[in-house]
Amino acid sequence: MTTGTLGGEFTFPATSLTVQRIGYGAMQLAGPGVWGPPKDPDAAVAILREATAAGVNHIDTADYYGPHVTNQIIRRALYPYPADLVIVTKLGGRRPPDRSWQPANSPQELTAGVHDNLHNLGLETLDIVNYRVMGSGNGPEEGSITEQVRVLAELRREGLIRHIGLSNVTPAQVAEAQSITEIVCVQNNYNLAYRHDDALIDDLARQGIAYVPFFPLGGFTPLHSSTLSFLAGRIGTTAMQVALAWLLRRSPNILLIPGTSSVAHLRENLAAGQLTLSPQTLAELDGIAATESV
Numbered sequence: 360m361t362t363g364t365l366g367g368e369f370t371f372p373a374t375s376l377t378v379q380r381i382g383y384g385a386m387q388l389a390g391p392g393v394w395g396p397p398k399d400p401d402a403a404v405a406i407l408r409e410a411t412a413a414g415v416n417h418i419d420t421a422d423y424y425g426p427h428v429t430n431q432i433i434r435r436a437l438y439p440y441p442a443d444l445v446i447v448t449k450l451g452g453r454r455p456p457d458r459s460w461q462p463a464n465s466p467q468e469l470t471a472g473v474h475d476n477l478h479n480l481g482l483e484t485l486d487i488v489n490y491r492v493m494g495s496g497n498g499p500e501e502g503s504i505t506e507q508v509r510v511l512a513e514l515r516r517e518g519l520i521r522h523i524g525l526s527n528v529t530p531a532q533v534a535e536a537q538s539i540t541e542i543v544c545v546q547n548n549y550n551l552a553y554r555h556d557d558a559l560i561d562d563l564a565r566q567g568i569a570y571v572p573f574f575p576l577g578g579f580t581p582l583h584s585s586t587l588s589f590l591a592g593r594i595g596t597t598a599m600q601v602a603l604a605w606l607l608r609r610s611p612n613i614l615l616i617p618g619t620s621s622v623a624h625l626r627e628n629l630a631a632g633q634l635t636l637s638p639q640t641l642a643e644l645d646g647i648a649a650t651e652s653v
């Protein structure tokens with residue numbers, strides 16, 4: 360791993376896929392509630408083009424965002440895709456007309472999900488597919504995932520998927536999946552204030568596997584902490600930049616996919632790669648999860 364303006368590079372284990380550590384999460388490009396088209400589709404296209412022009416080459420998506428909308432915007436904005444772009448998508452969920460988030464984890468649903476992603480992204484092979492366990496919402500729940508991981512491994516053998524990852528999983532589920540196939544990344548809920556995966560991150564780092572926090576800025580409930588605001592003011596930057604810079608320093612296998620529907624926020628988030636945090640500031644940030652309810 361090297362340093363650079365977007366946090367340096369990371370290569371997914373045993374792959375030829377190398378990305379900048381600051382990427383982009385596309386969920387915010389759909390309409391409100393991750394449903395339907397955005398108010399301004401041209402603005403959504405502009406965000407993706409600005410991100411890739413700035414060097415972002417890791418985009419996170421799902422065909423059930425919208426549904427279909429996010430992938431269609433990615434295709435409109437970036438197709439034909441730059442050779443170094445890694446699009447990571449996920450399977451395991453669906454959005455019925457009541458706009459809820461439901462599991463879609465039967466072999467038939469997973470296979471159909473791969474084909475939906477291929478069709479809407481305009482690809483013949485998906486770079487990385489995460490199996491997203493619906494669990495108890497945005498936190499994992501124990502339970503076997505062997506059937507689903509075997510389906511993904513078979514789709515990989517068929518050439519429709521290059522590499523496999525997991526999302527919203529427990530350490531036991533990671534180990535279970537690794538007994539079936541190689542896992543290149545894990546995407547779980549984690550940020551400065553929500554640090555349930557500290558041990559898992561360190562374990563994956565030892566194996567060279569990427570840990571990609573979803574809700575790096577707090578997601579639907581933006582991070583808010585008086586310590587964070589105070590420290591950002593002391594450094595002369597924004598709280599969100601400090602939160603992202605802290606994640607980059609937390610572990611070298613952490614890749615960022617902050618989501619935004621605003622070009623100004625995108626620029627701010629990408630600039631977090633250039634922020635240096637002193638040991639004192641890092642220690643104060645480390646204390647946030649233990650001492651504050653955010």
Ligand SMILES: NC(=O)c1ccc[n+]([C@@H]2O[C@H](COP(=O)([O-])OP(=O)(O)OC[C@H]3O[C@@H](n4cnc5c(N)ncnc54)[C@H](OP(=O)(O)O)[C@@H]3O)[C@@H](O)[C@H]2O)c1
Pocket residue numbers: 383384385386387419420449491526527546547572573574575576577578579581599600616617618619620621623624625627628
């Ligand atoms: N695997 C999973 O189950 C799962 C679940 C959720 C998300 N994800 C992925 O993770 C990505 C990141 O998660 P997320 O987008 O939900 O949450 P997030 O990145 O933690 O936060 C996004 C929210 O923060 C705001 N924001 C972004 N940059 C900001 C800035 N510089 N200053 C102030 N506000 C800012 C955005 O609003 P604006 O639009 O106004 O900037 C949006 O409301 C998603 O895009 C998606 O690809 C995966």
